[in-house]
Amino acid sequence: MSTGTFDLDTAIRKIPNFPKPGVLFYDITSILTNPEAFSFCFNQMKELFRSRQLAGIAAVEARGFIFASPFAYLMNLPLVLIRKQGKLPGKTISRKYALEYGEAEIQLHVDDITHGGTYLLVDDLIATGGTLKASAELIREAGGNVEDIFGVIGLPFLPYESVLDDYAVHTLIQYHSE
Amino acid sequence: MSTGTFDLDTAIRKIPNFPKPGVLFYDITSILTNPEAFSFCFNQMKELFRSRQLAGIAAVEARGFIFASPFAYLMNLPLVLIRKQGKLPGKTISRKYALEYGEAEIQLHVDDITHGGTYLLVDDLIATGGTLKASAELIREAGGNVEDIFGVIGLPFLPYESVLDDYAVHTLIQYHSE
Numbered sequence: 001m002s003t004g005t006f007d008l009d010t011a012i013r014k015i016p017n018f019p020k021p022g023v024l025f026y027d028i029t030s031i032l033t034n035p036e037a038f039s040f041c042f043n044q045m046k047e048l049f050r051s052r053q054l055a056g057i058a059a060v061e062a063r064g065f066i067f068a069s070p071f072a073y074l075m076n077l078p079l080v081l082i083r084k085q086g087k088l089p090g091k092t093i094s095r096k097y098a099l100e101y102g103e104a105e106i107q108l109h110v111d112d113i114t115h116g117g118t119y120l121l122v123d124d125l126i127a128t129g130g131t132l133k134a135s136a137e138l139i140r141e142a143g144g145n146v147e148d149i150f151g152v153i154g155l156p157f158l159p160y161e162s163v164l165d166d167y168a169v170h171t172l173i174q175y176h177s178e
Numbered sequence: 179m180s181t182g183t184f185d186l187d188t189a190i191r192k193i194p195n196f197p198k199p200g201v202l203f204y205d206i207t208s209i210l211t212n213p214e215a216f217s218f219c220f221n222q223m224k225e226l227f228r229s230r231q232l233a234g235i236a237a238v239e240a241r242g243f244i245f246a247s248p249f250a251y252l253m254n255l256p257l258v259l260i261r262k263q264g265k266l267p268g269k270t271i272s273r274k275y276a277l278e279y280g281e282a283e284i285q286l287h288v289d290d291i292t293h294g295g296t297y298l299l300v301d302d303l304i305a306t307g308g309t310l311k312a313s314a315e316l317i318r319e320a321g322g323n324v325e326d327i328f329g330v331i332g333l334p335f336l337p338y339e340s341v342l343d344d345y346a347v348h349t350l351i352q353y354h355s356e
Binding site: 059062072081086109 | 240261265
């Protein structure tokens with residue numbers, strides 16, 4: 001399948017005032033129900049990362065699972081989950097990070113990371129970058145490396161680029177205003 | 179790759195006393211970090227469902243996404259998300275169902291379902307069957323059909339078989355006691 005010809009914007013539904021008034025929500029579920037659009041994303045991911053020497057793919061709960069899992073399968077690489085607090089049953093390490101209001105906590109199975117291995121961190125959409133920054137730090141704390149972060153959609157106005165400036169951030173499409 | 183020779187049990191970590199004392203937790207993250215085990219699951223799913231005339235794959239949040247998403251990609255079929263309340267931005271229908279303590283609510287984008295189409299419902303582990311029963315009912319309410327339900331692991335002692343007796347339930351491995 002050709003990888004460069006699909007207009008991904010046409011497959012992304014824009015929903016005003018979700019999850020709160022004034023916010024325009026970029027909805028990836030309309031990619032998922034469109035097999036041409038969904039395949040396009042994985043073809044693009046292969047183009048971006050096929051030459052990397054990766055130890056695994058790390059997936060951020062919950063929508064990150066949707067893009068990380070098929071890519072781990074396609075690359076025949078381990079899939080590592082980064083989950084909200086209390087979901088992982090094994091030995092975990094945790095990190096708290098600030099949200100707009102309050103804070104959140106994510107966890108990683110420490111034994112899922114191969115020491116010295118490089119992990120590609122995957123989410124669906126990159127906005128403030130807070131969850132991804134905390135996720136990358138968890139992987140480093142467990143002995144791994146993160147060089148690249150991938151999201152299907154990037155919202156650089158939010159602004160993730162300064163938050164994630166230790167990493168190469170890759171997106172398939174960017175939107176520049178709310 | 180051969181599909182019938184992998185001993186999936188060896189790839190499933192058993193963790194006692196999670197999420198509470200007395201419960202033995204069957205951990206699928208040890209499948210995810212084992213590419214041979216992970217590929218085996220999708221090969222088995224292809225064997226089970228390749229001859230079905232499916233309109234799409236329906237995924238139950240959150241671990242269901244991990245197995246439904248690659249399978250939708252492999253089958254070139256739409257992926258439909260069933261999510262916890264408040265996560266889906268479009269027009270939804272909802273269903274509440276009982277948990278051991280209290281209740282939960284799940285939602286579906288009503289426009290994601292093709293009228294008259296048959297959907298394969300996918301989760302990682304089938305235990306009480308409550309979430310899957312509510313999910314199948316949501317798909318039916320939206321105009322679709324569900325005939326088959328798939329989970330990697332089945333715990334029939336809990337006992338999902340009576341709860342899901344309207345459906346053909348498929349699992350790759352069953353455990354018969356806690």
